[in-house]
Amino acid sequence: xxxxxxxxxxxxxxxxxxxxxxxxxxxxxxxxxxxxxxxxxxxxxxxxxxxxxxxxxxxxxxxxxxxxxxxxxxxxxxxxxxxxxxxxxxxxxxxxxxxxxxxxxxxxxxxxxxxxxxxxxxxxxxxxxxxxxxxxxxxxxxxxxxxxxxxxxxxxxxxxxxxxxxxxxxxxxxxxxxxxxxxxxxxxxxxxxxxxxxxxxxxxxxxxxxxxxxxxxxxxxxxxxxxxxxxxxxxxxxxxxxxxxxxxxxxxxxxxxxxxxxxxxxxxxxxxxxxxxxxxxxxxxxxxxxxxxxxxxxxxxxxxxxxxxxxxxxxxxxxxxxxxxxxxxxxxxxxxxxxxxxxxxxxxxxxxxxxxxxxxxxxxxxxxxxxxxxxxxxxxxxxxxxxxxxxxxxxxxxxxxxxxxxxxxxxxxxxxxxxxxxxxxxxxxxxxxxxxxxxxxxxxxxxxxxxxxxxxxxx
Numbered sequence: 001x002x003x004x005x006x007x008x009x010x011x012x013x014x015x016x017x018x019x020x021x022x023x024x025x026x027x028x029x030x031x032x033x034x035x036x037x038x039x040x041x042x043x044x045x046x047x048x049x050x051x052x053x054x055x056x057x058x059x060x061x062x063x064x065x066x067x068x069x070x071x072x073x074x075x076x077x078x079x080x081x082x083x084x085x086x087x088x089x090x091x092x093x094x095x096x097x098x099x100x101x102x103x104x105x106x107x108x109x110x111x112x113x114x115x116x117x118x119x120x121x122x123x124x125x126x127x128x129x130x131x132x133x134x135x136x137x138x139x140x141x142x143x144x145x146x147x148x149x150x151x152x153x154x155x156x157x158x159x160x161x162x163x164x165x166x167x168x169x170x171x172x173x174x175x176x177x178x179x180x181x182x183x184x185x186x187x188x189x190x191x192x193x194x195x196x197x198x199x200x201x202x203x204x205x206x207x208x209x210x211x212x213x214x215x216x217x218x219x220x221x222x223x224x225x226x227x228x229x230x231x232x233x234x235x236x237x238x239x240x241x242x243x244x245x246x247x248x249x250x251x252x253x254x255x256x257x258x259x260x261x262x263x264x265x266x267x268x269x270x271x272x273x274x275x276x277x278x279x280x281x282x283x284x285x286x287x288x289x290x291x292x293x294x295x296x297x298x299x300x301x302x303x304x305x306x307x308x309x310x311x312x313x314x315x316x317x318x319x320x321x322x323x324x325x326x327x328x329x330x331x332x333x334x335x336x337x338x339x340x341x342x343x344x345x346x347x348x349x350x351x352x353x354x355x356x357x358x359x360x361x362x363x364x365x366x367x368x369x370x371x372x373x374x375x376x377x378x379x380x381x382x383x384x385x386x387x388x389x390x391x392x393x394x395x396x397x398x399x400x401x402x403x404x405x406x407x408x409x410x411x412x413x414x415x416x417x418x419x420x421x422x423x424x425x426x427x428x429x430x431x432x433x434x435x436x437x438x439x440x441x442x443x444x445x446x447x448x449x450x451x452x453x454x455x456x457x458x459x
Contacts, residue, residue, distance in 0.1 A: 002071045002072065002073065002074070003022075003023075003071065003072075004033075004069045004070070004071045005018055005020070005021055005069060005070045005071070006066075006068075006069050006070075007019045007020045007021065008063070008065045008068055008070065009065065010065075011060045011063060011065070012263060013060075013263040014055055014056050014059075014060070014217070014218060014219065014259070014260065014263055015045070015053055015054070015055060015056070015260075015263050015264065016032075016042065016053070016054050016055075016056055016060065016063070017051065017052075017053055017054075018051070018052050018053075018054065018070060019050060019051050020050050021047075021050055021051070021052045021072075022050060023072075024044055024047065024052060024072045025044065025047075026044055026045075026046075026047060027043060027044060027076040027077070027112060028043070028044045028072050028073065028074065028075065028076055029041060029042070029043055029044075029072070029073045029075060029076060029077060030042045030043065030044065030054055030070050030071065030072045030073065031070070031071050031072075031073060032056075032063065032068055032069070032070050033068065033069045033070075033071075034062055034063060034064070034067075034068050035064050035067035035068060036062070038062070040056065040057060040058050040063075041057040041058075041093075042054040042055060042056050042057060042070070043055045043057070043076075043077065043219060044072070045260075045264065046264065053264065054070070055219045055260065056217070056219070057093070057217050057219050057220060058217055059217075075110070076110050076111070076112060077093070077094075077110070077111045077112070077223055077226075078094075078108040078109060078110055078111065079094040079108065079109050079111050079227050079230045079231060080094065080102075080103045080104075080105035080107075080108050081103070081105055081106060081107060081108070081109055081230070081231060081234040081238075082103055082104060082105055082106040082107075083106075083239065084103055084104070085103060085208050085231055085234075085235075086178065086205070086206065086207070086208060086235075087204050087205050087206075087207065087208075088100060088103070088208060088209070089195060089209040089210075089211060090208070090209065090210050090211070090227070091210070091211060091212065091216070091220070092184070092210060092211070092212035092216055092220035092221060092223055092224035092227065093220055093223060093227070094111075094210075094227050097211065098195075107234075109230050109233070109234060110230075111223060111226040111227050111229075111230045112226060113226065113229060113230055113233060113287055114287075115282065115283055115286035115287055116286060116287060116288075116289045116291065120291050120292055121289050121290065121291065121292070122144070122289075122290040122291060122292045123144075123290075123354070124142040124143055124144035124145045124289070124290060124297075124299075124324075124351050124354060124355070125142060125143070125354045125355060125360075126142060126143040126144075126170060126171075126355060126360070127140060127141075127142065127143075127170075127171060127355040127356060127360045127361050127423070128141045128142065128143055128145075128168055128169070128170055128244070128299060128355070129167075129168065129169055129170075129171055129422065129423055130163075130164045130167055130168045131163070131164075131167035131168070131419070131420035131421050131422075132160070132163065132164065132167070132340065132342075132415070132421070133412050133413065133415055133421050133425075133426040133429065134327075134340065134342035134344050134347075134412070134413045135164075135327060135342070135349075136361075136421070136423050136426050137365075137368075137369060137372070137412070137423070137426040137427065137430060138344045138347070138352075138369055138372060138373065139325065139327055139342075139344065139347045139348060139349040139352060140349055140351075140352035140355050140356055140361075141168075141299065141301075141349065141355070142299075142349075142351045142352070142354055142355035143170055143242060143290065143297050143299055143355075144288070144289045144290035144297045144298070144299055145288075145299055145300070145324050145325075145349070145351050146285050146288050146289075146299075146300040146302070146322070146323040146324055147299075147300070147301055147323065147324060147325050147326070147327065147349055148250075148301065148302045148303065148304060148316075148319050148320075148323050148325075148326050148327070149161075149301060149302075149303045149304075149326070149327045149328075149329065150304060150306055150311065150316050150319075150326050150327065150328045150329065151303060151304065151305050151306070151329045152305055152306050152309045152329065152331060153305055153307075153309075154331075154334075155305075155329045155331065155334055155341060156329075156334070156339065156340065156341070156417070157248065157249075157303050157305070157329060158190060158193065158194070158248065159339075159340070159417045160303075160329070160340045160342075160417070161181075161194075161246050161248050161301075161303055162193075162194060162197045162198070162417075163340070163417045163418075164244075164246065164301065165179045165181055165198070165203060165207065165244070165246050166197070166198070166201050166203045166420075167420045168244050170242045171423075176240070176241050176242055176295075177206065177241065177242045177243075177244070178206050178207070178208070178235050178241045178242070178243045178244070179203070179206060179207045179208075179243070179244050179245075179246065180207070180208045180210075180228045180229075180231050180232045180235070180243055180244070180245045180246075181194065181198075181207055181208070181209045181210070181228075181245075181246050182209075182210040182212075182224050182225050182227070182228035182245070182246070182247045182248070183209075183210070183211050183212065183224075183247075183248055183249075184212045184221050184224045184225065184247070184248070184249060184250075184252045184253050184256075185212060185213075185214050185221055185249060185252025185253075185255075185256070186211070186212070186213060186214060186248075186249075186252075187213070187214055188213060191211045191213060194209065194211070195209065195211070208228075208231050208235075210224050210227050210228045210231075212224040214252075218256040218259045218260055219256075219260065221252060221253055221256040222253065222256050222257060222260070224253070225247050225250075225253060225284055226284070228245055228247060229245060229284065229287045229288075229298070232245045232287075232288075232298045233287065233298065235296070236294075236296035236297055236298045237291065237294055237296050238296075239296065240294065240295040240296040241296050242296065242297055242299070243296065243297065243298050243299070244299045244300075244301065245288065245298055245299070245300045245301070246301045246302075246303065247300070247301070247302045247303065248302075248303035248304075249303055249304055249305055250281075250302045250303065250304035250315060250319065251304045251305045251306075251307065251315055254273060254277060254281075254314075254315045257273065257274055257277065257280060258272055258273050258274065261273070261274035269314075270314045271313070271314055273314050273315075277314060277315075277318060278318045278321070278322075281315075281318055281319060281322060282322050284302075285300060285302065285319075285322045285323055286322070288300035300323075302319065302323070304316060304319060309331065311328075324349065324350040324351050325347070325348040325349040325350045325351070325352075326347060326348060327342060327347045327349075328342070328343045328346050328347045329341050329342060329343065330342070330343035333409065333413070336409070337414070338409050338410070338413055338414040339414055339415070339416050339417060340413075340414075340415075340417065341413075342413055344373070344376065344413065345373070345376065345377055345380070352369070353366065356369070361423045361427070362423065362424065362427055363449070364427065364445070364449040364452070364453055365423075365427060367444060367445040367446055367449055368427060368430045368431065368434070368445060368449075368453075369430075370444040370445075371434060371442055371443075371444040371445050372408070372412075372430050372433070372434070374444060375401060375404050375405075375408075375434070375437060375441070376404070376405055376408050378401045378405075379401040379402055379403075379404045379405025379406075379408065380405050382394055382398040382399070382401045382402040382405065383402045383405055383406070385398070386402060397438065397441070400436055400437055400438070401437070403436055404433060404434075404436045404437055407433055407436060408433055411429060411432075411433065412426075412429055412430065412433060427453075428453075431453050431454055434454065435454065439454070442454075
C-alpha cells in the first residue's frame, strides 16, 4: 500500500515542497490528488532529510496546500516498449498522441538510462548514407557517431532534419534501420509539419516520434530526449537494429534546464545555465554508440540553434566538446538560396576517414574530398579578392577557382530538400566540378584516380 502525504507546505513556480516524507528516492514519480479528485504527476528533484522538493509536470493552479495529497509510486519515469512503438507518435512523457491504442509493453524501461561504458564501446566504422552531398561527400556520418547540426534562428534545420530522417540508411542493411525522432519546444505547426512529412513519404513506418510542444511543461521537455534515447536503446540493443536518433532543438532542452535550475535557486553558471549543463548534455550524448558483441547501434544527430548565431554560446560550445564534429548551417548561404545551406569549411566530422574508402563508399572518396575542400577554400578567397579589387586583378587560374567555388555551392551543396543522392552520385558530381580546374591543380588526388574517373569520358 502506497503511503499518502498531506504535508505540502509551499509551492514556488514549477516546484512543490513537502515535509515529513520517508522512503522516497531521487527521480521517483509522485501522484498529486487535488481536492476535486483530479490527479497530476510530479517527480522528486531534491531530498533533504525528511523534506523533499518535487517538480510539477503541469501547472500548480488549483492545488490547495491543506487539502491536496501526494503519494509516491516507487519508480521513476518509465517508457513502455515493444516492437509496436515503430510507426507511432508519442508526447514527451511517452503517451501515444496519434489516436492509436496504448502500447502493450514487453517491458518498462527507466528513461534515465546510463551513458555507455567506454570499455564496452566498439569503434564507429560503417558509412551511413544520408543522401545529402555536403554530409556524405565531405563530412561523412558513421554508424555509432554523434554528429550535431549547429543552426540559427530562421534557418531551415527542420527541413534538413526530416530529409535526413527520410533518406538515411546504412548501406546493405536497409531492413534493419530505424529512426527515432524527438522534437522539443516546437510549435503546433512544426509538429504538424514533421508528422505530415513522415506520413506522406511513408518514412513513419520505420520511425518512432516524440513530440513536445512549446506550451508543454518544462519537465516534459527534459524527459523528451531521454524517452527517445530509451526507445533507441531498446530497438538497438534488444532488437539489434541500426538506429538514427535525431533530436531538435537541444537549445530548448537546455533552456528548460535553466528554468528549473532558477526555480530551485541554484547558483547559475555561464549565461544563467546551471553549472552541470556539460554533465547533463554528456549523459544524453554518451548513450549513443556501438557495443561490442551487439549488432545494433545508436547514431545521434542533435540539432541546436545557436543564440545570436554565436558558436561560443555555452550550448554549442559544450556540445562540440562532447560530440565528434559538427555540421554548421550558414545564414549567408541561406540568403543566396542554397538548400540545405551547409557551410562545409567550418563543418567537421572527426570520424569521416573511418567510414569511407574501398568497400565502404568508393576508393577515390578520401582524395576527392580533400581536393574539393582545398579548391572550395581557395575559390572563396578568390571571390572575396574579386569583390575588393575587381575580377581583372585575378589570374586566369584564380578565375577558374572562383568559378569552381560558385558552381560547387550551386550544384554540389545546393540539392534541395527532396533530392536523395547516392554516394556514387555525390562523388561523380565532385569529379564533374573538378573538371573546371586544370589537371595540374589536382595535387591531392592520386594519378590513377584521375585517369580512372576524370578521364573516363575522354576529357
